Amino acid sequence: MQATPSAQDYAFQTVAHVEAGAGACSRLGELAARYAPGARTAMLVTDAGVRKAGLLEPALQALRAAGLQAQVFDGVQADPPDHVALFACTQAREARAGLVIGFGGGSSMDVAKIVACLAHPENRLELPQLYGVESVRAQRLPLLQVPTTAGTGSEVTRVAIVTTGATTKSGIVNAALLADAVLLDAELTRGLPPAVTAATGIDAMVHAIEAYTSARRKNPMSDMLAREALRLLGGSLLRAVDDGGDLRAREDMLRGAMLAGMAFDNAPVAAVHALAYPLGGIHHLPHGLSNALVLPHVLRFNQPAAGELYAELAQVLLPRAEPGDAGAHQMIEHMAGLGARSGLPTRLRDCGVESGGLALLAREAMGQQRLLQNNPRPLNEADALAIYQAAF
Ligand SMILES: NC(=O)c1ccc[n+]([C@@H]2O[C@H](COP(=O)([O-])OP(=O)(O)OC[C@H]3O[C@@H](n4cnc5c(N)ncnc54)[C@H](O)[C@@H]3O)[C@@H](O)[C@H]2O)c1
Ligand SMILES: [Fe+2]
Incomplete structure (x- = not known):
């Protein structure tokens, strides 16, 4: 048998x-x-x-x-x-x-x-x-x-x-x-400038979140690594941005980024990365900043499919997280606020992107099927355009 x-x-x-x-x-x-x-x-x-x-x-x-x-x-x-x-x-x-x-x-x-x-x-x-x-x-x-x-x-x-x-x-x-x-x-x-610390740190957090909600190959090992990565990164990002010389915070960030890498190498990343890549390719925005700009909007789009998992991550990130939908919402809004609090621009229009260019971004994002297939909610070109518009 x-x-x-x-x-x-x-x-x-x-x-x-x-x-x-x-x-x-x-x-x-x-x-x-x-x-x-x-x-x-x-x-x-x-x-x-x-x-x-x-x-x-x-x-x-x-x-x-x-x-x-x-x-x-x-x-x-x-x-x-x-x-x-x-x-x-x-x-x-x-x-x-x-x-x-x-x-x-x-x-x-x-x-x-x-x-x-x-x-x-x-x-x-x-x-x-x-x-x-x-x-x-x-x-x-x-x-x-x-x-x-x-x-x-x-x-x-x-x-x-x-x-x-x-x-x-x-x-x-x-x-x-x-x-x-x-x-x-x-x-x-220690000498990483605050803007690079912020952008690269959020990239690492996105790796952990996308691995934890990956539609393919998510597994108990990647989950464990993603949760610990998010705990370390979420706990130390702002400290590392505010005081680059804080070695404890730097150690947390470095270990967190590695653990998140181990997680997403086995449970691959999805739509945040798929929509970030055209921003790097066309507008030459740094990889982490591209991720930070689309992150809140992709999380909101994914909530109907991934809300339970977001609520689990809220428990890791926030001391007073609520269960269920309320927790998922808290987690999404926490991540949305983190970009701004770490000093990064939060709108595409503030990064040299023109509204006339959003359709091209959406078309290019569709080329990232290797990543989109991992997204917890199917996402087509019209969805991608709506996300870029929300991020604009
Ligand atoms: N292979 C993967 O798994 C994977 C995953 C995500 C992203 N990427 C790729 O990685 C690249 C982005 O990497 P990144 O975000 O680490 O940035 P990066 O390697 O492009 O470096 C960014 C800037 O930081 C500077 N810098 C680096 N370390 C420094 C330090 N300690 N002190 C002062 N300055 C320093 C560099 O000189 C550079 O100007 C993109 O090409 C992206 O597509 C790869
Ligand atoms: Fe990345």
Whole structure:
């Protein structure tokens, strides 16, 4: 007799090794030696902002102490275009890198994932072959990730997002992108400006919320991680925005963002992200801000289908949450207020978006079916337009 699948049947996968601690960056050399024994050159993928913030030196020192030459690629741009990722790959091949380290925000870590795959000497892959969900079986060079924002959770996801062409974003979901190890050092995030702290922190909260309400692959492990992520992020976001030097708050944010990443890598994100991507692609708004702008309106749209789950999250976020619909409403309004309280603009019109451009945004959002299929309530182009209008 064949067993009937139960609601508890699930699969869960994540990065196997996390090293955390203030100053943990000094352990980068040991990690490199462990996961890439015999490598002579490490390719460190980052951006000019991270370099200018003076964050690289301890990492480079740790690599040197482990006998590795470090080749720095600091040409990553926010919402990295495909040609930037390809240029980084060429540099890694020329340097004969035996190890890749993503060092920065989601943009740098995503490019590092692509470099680790495409620069592997035995892969004969072109970048477009990677687009999509597990589209090819790929090998990669050893890969370490060091986040310097507390937001995307990219350090623990098998996702990389690339800007292709003028305005569209394409996703890669591939098990080969899961890093060998992650190093969490909250010291690296102390200098994050308040606006970046706010936007990236809300991105992380959205990961937790969307994982918890995902229509596909939501499971007891992702639920547990999403709830703990939201507790940490919700409890510390405003403290980290108001006082960047508050190390406890920074640690909560960094751990919360990672846990949310582990959650959504297994229970994928949905309409908030689908509607945020065109704002990044067309208007070049930062990823977290794009999420924050559409978040309250997508939550209100989803409430008829996801209200019970929102009420559960209200219990995690708010000390005096009510049960049922009232709690769901409290949770939605709390999230709506958080963007404004953390200093972010709250309307599309204040971010350079024109009302005449909303229809194009809605059309582009429909291209994100990979994400929309996870939404707890089906959402069509007319719904997307109504959400952008409400957010305008
Ligand atoms: N792979 C995934 O799972 C995943 C998930 C969500 C988003 N993303 C992608 O991640 C990207 C966004 O990443 P992000 O929000 O982390 O931003 P980011 O990597 O684009 O960095 C934003 C800015 O912050 C600066 N910065 C980073 N760390 C700093 C620090 N410690 N001090 C001072 N400045 C610092 C950078 O120089 C940059 O100017 C987007 O491309 C998005 O699509 C990926
Ligand atoms: Fe995100």
